[in-house]
Amino acid sequence: MSLRDAMSCFATGVTVVTARYQDADWGMTCNSFNTVSLDPALVLWSVGRSSHSHEAFVKGGGYLVNVLEQSQAGLAQQFSRGTQAQRFAGLQGERAASGRLRLPRAVAWFDCRLWQVLPAGDHDILIGEVQDFGTGPGRGLAYARRQFGTVEPLPA
Numbered sequence: 333m334s335l336r337d338a339m340s341c342f343a344t345g346v347t348v349v350t351a352r353y354q355d356a357d358w359g360m361t362c363n364s365f366n367t368v369s370l371d372p373a374l375v376l377w378s379v380g381r382s383s384h385s386h387e388a389f390v391k392g393g394g395y396l397v398n399v400l401e402q403s404q405a406g407l408a409q410q411f412s413r414g415t416q417a418q419r420f421a422g423l424q425g426e427r428a429a430s431g432r433l434r435l436p437r438a439v440a441w442f443d444c445r446l447w448q449v450l451p452a453g454d455h456d457i458l459i460g461e462v463q464d465f466g467t468g469p470g471r472g473l474a475y476a477r478r479q480f481g482t483v484e485p486l487p488a
């Protein structure tokens with residue numbers, strides 16, 4: 333078993349992070365999202381340094397995290413490959429006040445100003461200060477051992 337295989341055992345939620353950079357929308361599937369601090373309100377995720385969208389997320393001033401709903405595994409796949417135009421094709425999102433795109437049916441969203449960039453090996457950790465946020469109905473999509481799933485509460 334590789335290190336990557338072992339890391340994949342850690343179950344997470346799934347997000348699509350969006351940015352607005354050079355008058356274009358950027359988006360990427362991300363499961364490294366995590367909450368950090370309530371006061372100030374900070375979150376983080378890590379972006380691969382070799383990612384084509386790395387520059388947009390580091391230089392775009394901030395990012396918007398869309399926490400995907402359990403029926404959105406297809407959207408997670410759509411935002412992990414292809415061109416940016418292909419990823420956003422046909423999507424009817426709404427724009428946050430920052431101009432960043434909110435995807436339909438997300439169970440939560442966090443619009444963040446970039447607060448700090450921490451270089452960390454082959455990724456950069458992007459700490460964001462939450463400027464605006466909201467929630468929707470439904471349960472979040474889960475991801476473990478490279479498979480999408482749902483989270484059901486245990487019986488009481």
Ligand SMILES: Cc1cc2nc3c(=O)[nH]c(=O)nc-3n(C[C@H](O)[C@H](O)[C@H](O)COP(=O)(O)O)c2cc1C
Nearest residue numbers: 360361362363364378379380383384385411412413
């Ligand atoms: C479930 C899942 C989670 C992912 N999480 C991350 C992540 O946290 N950080 C990251 O840089 N890439 C992550 N990726 C991979 C990126 O989505 C993918 O490398 C990126 O969209 C490639 O496109 P780009 O090079 O045009 O940016 C994840 C992919 C999947 C399917």
